[in-house]
Amino acid sequence: xxxxxxxxxxxxxxxxxxxxxxxxxxxxxxxxxxxxxxxxxxxxxxxxxxxxxxxxxxxxxxxxxxxxxxxxxxxxxxxxxxxxxxxxxxxxxxxxxxxxxxxxxxxxxxxxxxxxxxxxxxxxxxxxxxxxxxxxxxxxxxxxxxxxxxxxxxxxxxxxxxxxxxxxxxxxxxxxxxxxxxxxxxxxxxxxxxxxxxxxxxxxxxxxxxxxxxxxxxxxxxxxxxxxxxxxxxxxxxxxxxxxxxxxxxxxxxxxxxxxxxxxxxxxxxxxxxxxxxxxxxxxxxxxxxxxxxxxxxxxxxxxxxxxxxxxxxxxxxxxxxxxxxxxxxxxxxxxxxxxxxxxxxxxxxxxxxxxxxxxxxxxxxxxxxxxxxxxxx
Numbered sequence: 001x002x003x004x005x006x007x008x009x010x011x012x013x014x015x016x017x018x019x020x021x022x023x024x025x026x027x028x029x030x031x032x033x034x035x036x037x038x039x040x041x042x043x044x045x046x047x048x049x050x051x052x053x054x055x056x057x058x059x060x061x062x063x064x065x066x067x068x069x070x071x072x073x074x075x076x077x078x079x080x081x082x083x084x085x086x087x088x089x090x091x092x093x094x095x096x097x098x099x100x101x102x103x104x105x106x107x108x109x110x111x112x113x114x115x116x117x118x119x120x121x122x123x124x125x126x127x128x129x130x131x132x133x134x135x136x137x138x139x140x141x142x143x144x145x146x147x148x149x150x151x152x153x154x155x156x157x158x159x160x161x162x163x164x165x166x167x168x169x170x171x172x173x174x175x176x177x178x179x180x181x182x183x184x185x186x187x188x189x190x191x192x193x194x195x196x197x198x199x200x201x202x203x204x205x206x207x208x209x210x211x212x213x214x215x216x217x218x219x220x221x222x223x224x225x226x227x228x229x230x231x232x233x234x235x236x237x238x239x240x241x242x243x244x245x246x247x248x249x250x251x252x253x254x255x256x257x258x259x260x261x262x263x264x265x266x267x268x269x270x271x272x273x274x275x276x277x278x279x280x281x282x283x284x285x286x287x288x289x290x291x292x293x294x295x296x297x298x299x300x301x302x303x304x305x306x307x308x309x310x311x312x313x314x315x316x317x318x319x320x321x322x323x324x325x326x327x328x329x330x331x332x333x334x335x336x337x338x339x340x341x342x343x344x345x346x347x348x349x350x351x352x353x354x355x356x357x358x359x360x361x362x363x364x365x366x367x368x369x370x371x372x373x374x375x376x377x378x
Contacts, residue, residue: 006330006375007080008368009162010354011116011344014085014099017061021095025124025134033057035349039302042269046310048301050348053356060099067103070355071111074345077365078372079354081112081162082345083171088117088148090138095122104155114162115152116171116205119178139179145187153195164220167201168192171223175204176212185218208290221291223341267306275313283325285336292326293341294319296364299351310351316363323371342368 015022015032022030037057039049052058055073058066074082087095103109124132155161156168163169170188178184185202192200204213204222213222274297285292296319301308323340330336346353354364 005338006327006340007338008078008340008342008372009081009083009114010074010079010342011347012082012084012113013344013347014060014096016346017059017096017098019095021135031059032347032349035302042301042306042308046301047359048299050299050302050351051358052348053358053361055355061102067099067106067109070345071109073355073365074111077354077362077369079342079345079365079368081114083114083116083341085118086115086152088119088151089135090140090144092144092147092151093135094151095135100155104158110160112160112162114169114171115155116173118173120174137177139184141180142183142187145184146191149188149191153191156192156197157195163197164201166198168197169201169203171203171205173205175219176207176210189218203291209286214287214289219289221289221337221339223291223293225293225343269301269306269308269310271310271312273313274311275315275318278318278322278325281322281325283329285329285333288333288335288337291337291339291341292330293343294323294326295343295352296354296367297351300349302349302351316360316367319364320367320370323367324374327371327375 013032018029018031026034036049036052041048055066055069056063060066084100085096086100087097089095100113100115103113119137121137122134124134152170156163161168172178175181185200188200188202192198200218201220202218204219206222206225207213208222208224208226210222213219295311296316297314298309298311299314301310326340330340342354344350344352344354346355348355354368356362356365
């Protein structure tokens, strides 16, 4: 694999327009911006709220030309495509599908894209109500999978949709949650062949060392969202070894102090030092299905308050060092994957975004451009 073939894709969150369901659950007019705007600093030096830059507090359905502006900006700084989160809950029920449908109709938005089926039940976990089910993910078998494919087909047929060897790339967020996974995969493959494709290019999310993923010949790759776990190990969050008798008592003390890695327990933000962690982080590509996933920053306190996870010392400079480490590893073996996935283009309430903000301007995007330019020179 030569360096110039590596492509950068970024997750794209469509929750920037009002829908009746969010109006009911969180109040009329709720979008991702609702929590972003009302965020407050939780400690001295905590940078909240984070204010968007040149694109502003856009509405994906109402702000004129916003998707065109996003695409132009992304391409200018070297991004090769968006991975739209797609919410099909079964039996035709979808949420937040309108931005992608709007983009499909507007052929002037010249930006490659694909979908990630975010097949997960929506709950109130990040809002302090983990047991509150908002929208349940359900699986209804072959007929429903056929209906889902038929909904997606106009997107797959679009020339902008990302295809590998004439196979539409389709990410699945929770592969292991699909109760009849072989049936789902086979149904999509058969329908793809019927419609002129050479199959499907399925990508799993997480579980890059899972035998189920590694041994499944239908799964072409797996996005490795494991940075937090690696950072925690790199920074010795616990004082004592896990097999130590003292570790048990440490967990009890942390519980009563509200310090925990578990969302439902912690009463104080879990802090991880991005800069410190990256220095110690061992970057390895464990197998040829592994697709690195990197994040510029993380601070989901706008959603979760004191139950949040926050990366300290996350700057474009630190992000660039981590990005460079990943690219250096990918180029070592020609059989490695040709993609790096960035989380995310616009997940503002989780503090991970490439879009411009008031503090760093286009700094996060400039990192992508710097790495892309370096690859082009190689």
